[in-house]
Amino acid sequence: MNNSFSAADLDFQQQVRAFFEIEFTPELRARANDGRDVKGVAVEWQKKLYAKGWVAPGWPKELGGTGWTPVQKFIFETERCNAGAPDVVPFGLKMVAPVIIHFGNDEQKARFLPRILKSEDWWCQGYSEPGSGSDLAALQTKAEKDGDHYVVNGAKIWTTYAQYADWIFCLVRTGNFEKRQQGISFVLIDMKSKGVTVNPIHSIDNHHSLNEVVFDNVRVPVENLIGQEHQGWTYAKALLAHERTSIAEVSNSKRNLAEIIELAKQQTNHKGRLIDDPHFQQRLSDIEIELMALEYMDLRVLASMSAGDTPGPEASLLKIKGTEIQQALQELRMETIGAYSASLRVDEFQNELHREGSSSRKEYMYGRAATIYGGSNEVQRNVIAKAVLGL
Amino acid sequence: MNFEFNEEQMMLKDSIVKWAQDNYSFEQRAVSRNNDEGFSRKHWATFAELGWLSVPFAEEYGGYGGGVVDLAAITQEFGKVLITEPITPTLILFGGALSASVDDNVKTQLIPQIIEGGLLGALAVYEPQSRFDVSNIKTSATASGDVYVLTGSKSVVLGGGVADQLLVLARTSGEQNDETGLSLFLVDANANGVTRSPYELMDGQRAADINFDNAVGQLVSELDQAYEPLMNVIETASVAMCAEASGIMETLNRTTVEYTKTRKQFGVPISSFQALQHRMVDTFMAYEQVKSLLVGTLCELSDENTSVLRASKVVAALRTLVAKNGKLIGDEAIQLHGGMGLTDELTVGHYVKRMMMINLMFGNADFYQDKFNQLSYGQS
Numbered sequence: 001m002n003n004s005f006s007a008a009d010l011d012f013q014q015q016v017r018a019f020f021e022i023e024f025t026p027e028l029r030a031r032a033n034d035g036r037d038v039k040g041v042a043v044e045w046q047k048k049l050y051a052k053g054w055v056a057p058g059w060p061k062e063l064g065g066t067g068w069t070p071v072q073k074f075i076f077e078t079e080r081c082n083a084g085a086p087d088v089v090p091f092g093l094k095m096v097a098p099v100i101i102h103f104g105n106d107e108q109k110a111r112f113l114p115r116i117l118k119s120e121d122w123w124c125q126g127y128s129e130p131g132s133g134s135d136l137a138a139l140q141t142k143a144e145k146d147g148d149h150y151v152v153n154g155a156k157i158w159t160t161y162a163q164y165a166d167w168i169f170c171l172v173r174t175g176n177f178e179k180r181q182q183g184i185s186f187v188l189i190d191m192k193s194k195g196v197t198v199n200p201i202h203s204i205d206n207h208h209s210l211n212e213v214v215f216d217n218v219r220v221p222v223e224n225l226i227g228q229e230h231q232g233w234t235y236a237k238a239l240l241a242h243e244r245t246s247i248a249e250v251s252n253s254k255r256n257l258a259e260i261i262e263l264a265k266q267q268t269n270h271k272g273r274l275i276d277d278p279h280f281q282q283r284l285s286d287i288e289i290e291l292m293a294l295e296y297m298d299l300r301v302l303a304s305m306s307a308g309d310t311p312g313p314e315a316s317l318l319k320i321k322g323t324e325i326q327q328a329l330q331e332l333r334m335e336t337i338g339a340y341s342a343s344l345r346v347d348e349f350q351n352e353l354h355r356e357g358s359s360s361r362k363e364y365m366y367g368r369a370a371t372i373y374g375g376s377n378e379v380q381r382n383v384i385a386k387a388v389l390g391l
Numbered sequence: 392m393n394f395e396f397n398e399e400q401m402m403l404k405d406s407i408v409k410w411a412q413d414n415y416s417f418e419q420r421a422v423s424r425n426n427d428e429g430f431s432r433k434h435w436a437t438f439a440e441l442g443w444l445s446v447p448f449a450e451e452y453g454g455y456g457g458g459v460v461d462l463a464a465i466t467q468e469f470g471k472v473l474i475t476e477p478i479t480p481t482l483i484l485f486g487g488a489l490s491a492s493v494d495d496n497v498k499t500q501l502i503p504q505i506i507e508g509g510l511l512g513a514l515a516v517y518e519p520q521s522r523f524d525v526s527n528i529k530t531s532a533t534a535s536g537d538v539y540v541l542t543g544s545k546s547v548v549l550g551g552g553v554a555d556q557l558l559v560l561a562r563t564s565g566e567q568n569d570e571t572g573l574s575l576f577l578v579d580a581n582a583n584g585v586t587r588s589p590y591e592l593m594d595g596q597r598a599a600d601i602n603f604d605n606a607v608g609q610l611v612s613e614l615d616q617a618y619e620p621l622m623n624v625i626e627t628a629s630v631a632m633c634a635e636a637s638g639i640m641e642t643l644n645r646t647t648v649e650y651t652k653t654r655k656q657f658g659v660p661i662s663s664f665q666a667l668q669h670r671m672v673d674t675f676m677a678y679e680q681v682k683s684l685l686v687g688t689l690c691e692l693s694d695e696n697t698s699v700l701r702a703s704k705v706v707a708a709l710r711t712l713v714a715k716n717g718k719l720i721g722d723e724a725i726q727l728h729g730g731m732g733l734t735d736e737l738t739v740g741h742y743v744k745r746m747m748m749i750n751l752m753f754g755n756a757d758f759y760q761d762k763f764n765q766l767s768y769g770q771s
Contacts, residue, residue, distance in 0.1 A: 001460050002393055003690035071392065261768065281764040289708045289763065293680040296394075296687035303392050317676055378669070385668040388675060389648050 003299065005071065013075050020083035023048050032086055033359075038209075039122065039164045042089050046119040049088065056093050056117060063101060063109070064117045070305040081251030089161065092116040092123035095239060096169040099186060103227035103235045112167075112188070126156035126170035126189070126213060127236070134379045136171070137180040137233065141215065143172040143187060150174070150187065150225070152195075152218040158373070162198045162211035165191050171232050186232035188224040189215075205365040206344065247315055248298045248322035253291055256329045260284070263336045263356070274336065287328045294321050313387040316380040323370040323377065330364040394686045400464040406441055407468035415472050417738055423475065428553050429597040430476040438476065439508030447486055452502035459627050460689045463634035470638025473738075473745055475595050477511060480550025483631050485512030487624040488558045488575060492611040497577060501556065513554035513580070515545035515601055516621065523754040525560070525625070526570045526618060532561035532608060539563075539576055539610060540584075541603040549752075551599030552589025554580045559608060564615050575617040576608030583607070594745040625753050626706050630688055632749045633713045637685055639742050639749075640678045640717060643724040646739060647671065650728055667727060674723045677716035684709050700766060707763040714756035717746045 005013070024045075031041050049055035057073050059065030068076065080087065088094070097116050100108055115121045132138040141154025152172055162168065168189050175183035189196070195218040201210040227235055261284070264275040274280050301314045334341045340357030341364075343350065371377045385391040396404065414434070423431035438444050447462050448454025455461070462483065469478055486505055489512070492498060504510035521527040530543025541561050551557070557578045565572025578585060584606035589599040612620065648671055651662035661667055688709045691697045697705075721743035725732035732739050750756065 001396065001686060001690050001693060003687065004694065005392065275768055276770070278761075278764070281768050282760065285711075285760055285764050285767065288767065289684075289712050289760075290680065292687065292705070292708050293684040293712060296683035297679060299392065300394050300683055300686065303394050306392070317679060321676060321680070381669045381672040382665075384672045384675065389668070389671055391648070391652075391662050391668045391671065 003296075005075070009071055009075060012072055013079065016076050016079040017083075019052060019054070020079055020085055023052070024083055024085040029084065035207075035359075038161070042086065043119045043122075045086060046088050046093075050118055055088060055119075056097070058094060059097060059101065059117075063113055070302055074302050078251045081249075081255055084255070089122070091125050091160070091165075091169075092119075092121060092167075095125055096123050096167075096188070099169070099226060099235050099239050102238065103186070107223070108188075108226065121166045122161070122164045124159050124162040124165035124168045124191075124211075124213075126159060126168045128156065128158045130155055130157050130212075134376050136236075137184070139171055139173060139184065141170065141172045143174050143185060143220065145174075145222070146219075148222050149219045150222060152187075152189065152215040152220055154215050156213045156215075157211075158201075159198075159211045159213045160209050162191070162213050163200065163208070167191060168213060169226075171236055174229050177230070181233040183230050184232040184236075185229050186226040186235045187220055188226065189218065189220050193218050193220065195219075203366060204368070205362045207362065207366065209366075248294055248318040249326060250291070250295045250298050250322070253322070253325050253329055254295070256326075256333060257284075257288060257291060260329065260333050260336050263333070267336060267338065280336075283332060287325060287332065290321070291325055294318070294325060297321065313384050316375075316383045316387075319374065320371075320377045320380050326370055327364075327367050330360070330367040334360045334364045394690070396460070396464050400461055403443075403446070403461070404464050404468050407443070407465060407472075410437070410441065411468070411472040415474075417741075420473065420475065424595045429591065429595060430553075434476050436508050438478075439506065444482060444508060445506045447482060448490060448502050448506060452498055453506050454502065459630055459692050462627070462631045463685070463689055466631045466635040467638040470635035470745075471642050473594075473639075473741055477550040477553065477596075479596075479628070479632065479635075480514070480554070481505060481510075481512050483628045484514035484549065484624070485554070485556070485558055487627055488514050488621060489611075491620040491624055492558075492575065493613055494577075494609075494611040497609070497611050510556065511550065511554050512556045512558065513548050513550040513599075514624075515548045515551065515557050515559045517546055518544055519546050521546075523758045524568070525621060526568050526573070528560055528562050528573055529567055530559065530561040530603060532563050532574060532576055532610075539608045540605045541576060541578065541608045542605055543603050545601045545603070547598045548601050549596065549598050551580075551601050552587055552597050556580060557585075557601070558611070559603070560617060560621060561608070570618040572615050573617045573621075574610055574614055575612035575621065577611050578603070578606055578608040592748060594741070594748045596748065626703065627692075629706055629710055629753060630685075630692065632752060633681070633685055633688070633709050636713045636717055636746060636749050637678070637681050639746050640681060640720045643720050643739065643742050643746075644671070644674050644678055646742075647674070647724045647727050650731075654729070661727075670723055670727065674720045677719050681709075681713055681716050684712055704763060704766045707759045707766060710754065710759040711756050711763055714750040714759065717750055718756075721746050 028045060031037055046055055054066060056064050057066045057068050057076060061067035093116060097113060100112055127136060129139050129141060131140060143150040143152045168191055170187050170189055171184050172187055173183055174185040177183045195216040197214045199212040200208050201212060202208055203210055264280060265273060267274040269277060271277060298318060301311050305311060337353060337357040337360055340353040341361040343354045343358040423434060443465060445455040446457040446465055450456040489498060489501060501510060516525060518529055530541060532539040532541045541559060557580050559576045559578050560573055561576055562572055563574040584604045586602040587599045589597055592598055651667060652660050654661050688705045691705050692702055724739050725743060728739050731737055
């Protein structure tokens with residue numbers, strides 16, 4: 001039993017660390033933290049990663065991937081979090097690209113993949129619908145064949161950053177079969193098509209990232225169908241098993257914990273420094289101890305992936321525990337800052353604590369999404385009950 | 392990176408599983424558990440023959456030369472079948488303290504006897520006023536020629552009733568609560584001035600309160616410097632017990648899932664209820680957390696680059712997690728078994744009681760979490 005990286009991996013770690021130190025500049029960090037230029041920052045950062053050849057670690061090497069081992073991917077993610085650098089926007093690079101790579105034809109690969117790699121197209125995901133959340137197979141958006149086009153009608157919801165998107169990948173119903181999972185197809189839709197409307201949804205963090213996307217007789221060329229008609233569910237499921245290496249977000253949570261400790265050293269309450277308050281320490285260690293366990297849970301999965309295993313229900317476990325810990329930390333961070341968390345907007349008249357408080361509250365509010373998206377934690381519990389416990 | 396037990400450790404585990412299948416059913420266990428000593432001397436002799444009693448001892452004394460990972464490998468299996476034989480008192484506590492002794496003659500003489508199964512021991516540390524504080528020691532040891540005489544009281548000494556030899560922590564200088572001034576003494580359990588009152592614990596193990604009235608003891612630690620080596624022994628024992636607890640948790644969860652699949656109410660197996668399924672998922676996750684932190688702790692303790700502070704922090708975290716999650720798993724196991732969970736006939740309650748015992752040894756959840764807080768965030 002040992003938990004150490006090989007010498008080659010440690011060497012790789014140094015390279016990655018150096019890259020983030022140089023390329024994730026203070027100017028870029030400031031703009032990323034400011035949060036107003038989401039698209040501009042993401043595109044600029046992803047182009048830097050692309051120039052280094054590191055923008056798509058999950059892709060096959062011949063298509064622009066890195067050829068990294070699971071451990072190397074893990075190290076990259078860890079160093080990225082430690083540097084405070086943003087993840088790539090996942091919809092193109094991590095979500096639609098693997099489906100195109102595995103199930104698309106050569107023409108589709110040539111048409112879409114290079115543009116995704118270079119961050120020339122912005123993608124969004126069209127899965128959930130107003131009537132279909134955790135029960136994804138209940139989706140109703142219809143695509144009817146009309147000559148060499150599909151005519152799409154329906155609505156998708158919770159579509160993150162649809163307002164910036166050039167393309168949306170959608171699950172649509174192309175047929176009705178006894179089994180609801182059949183008759184679903186995976187299509188790519190140009191957001192500039194006639195009949196596509198994006199309605200903003202303002203969320204409780206006073207921010208606009210979510211949208212409803214409505215399709216009204218949208219004509220989609222049949223060559224935008226990925227794989228076989230009616231088989232989209234299989235592709236979407238295969239995609240869900242992809243990119244599981246950082247689902248627990250251990251590094252982010254470790255970073256957040258360390259920052260909370262620093263904040264608590266500066267904050268005082270009626271008895272002295274907040275960090276010395278036994279009640280506060282108890283809350284902190286309730287989380288830190290679980291985080292230590294999560295870190296080793298994550299490493300155990302990594303070790304088994306390195307040995308060639310595909311993660312199964314362990315991913316659900318990491319998702320549940322990872323998101324519970326993230327939320328607990330978000331709450332504690334907000335409370336550590338105290339009344340400044342009430343600050344709605346950050347402007348130049350306010351001090352550093354206003355900024356810290358406001359952004360912590362924002363993260364706390366939007367952080368509620370983590371236990372809902374990607375399969376709610378209750379659905380994940382169903383997965384574990386079935387797969388592991390045989391219930 | 393590798394979080395699995397190695398081949399030798401797996402063989403060791405397999406040998407315990409195989410032996411237990413043939414000799415340690417719940418009914419068979421009850422027979423030895425209920426005799427006067429609370430365990431079977433015959434089994435103990437078998438453990439010696441199979442080499443299990445040699446695991447933690449250095450090769451120079453005839454041992455297997457195992458470390459904390461090897462120890463955890465075997466206690467995890469012992470936990471699954473609720474061994475009542477005195478592995479913890481003799482092998483881990485007495486044996487651990489003996490191995491940490493600076494007296495080579497004593498080690499050369501006694502360790503082979505433990506390995507052969509001929510010697511039972513106990514480690515007498517805590518006193519009526521100590522609670523979980525190893526430095527809170529009143530028992531005194533005074534030099535008298537070549538030996539020392541000990542006077543004082545020790546409470547809940549695990550395996551103290553059947554022990555042939557005792558290792559006793561006593562004060563040779565300083566004030567009560569001082570960490571320095573404590574020394575370790577070997578005392579013949581049947582010597583003049585040693586009075587033992589043995590009793591049964593809730594999980595079937597045996598313990599004793601022991602009174603020393605000018606009993607003769609032999610110094611086996613550095614004079615006044617026994618505190619730190621003893622804390623290391625307790626740390627190792629803690630991890631071994633957490634491994635035992637992980638075996639208990641796994642068994643409790645498995646038993647509970649199986650039970651809910653067979654128990655029918657409202658015309659269906661109760662395992663079909665989502666409210667119960669999610670509770671069983673939560674106890675499964677609680678076990679996985681423990682298993683993960685356990686292997687992490689084993690890795691860190693086996694790594695010579697791990698600092699003393701980090702090691703103590705990880706062990707404190709593990710003990711806290713085991714105590715909390717063990718309680719959750721135990722409580723849920725009883726609840727999901729319904730009324731049957733309250734019966735002595737089912738195994739569930741027996742596993743729960745052993746878990747409760749483990750969570751009382753050397754410190755409970757509050758004690759270890761407080762220790763973790765101090766190590767991590769400073770004195771509160």
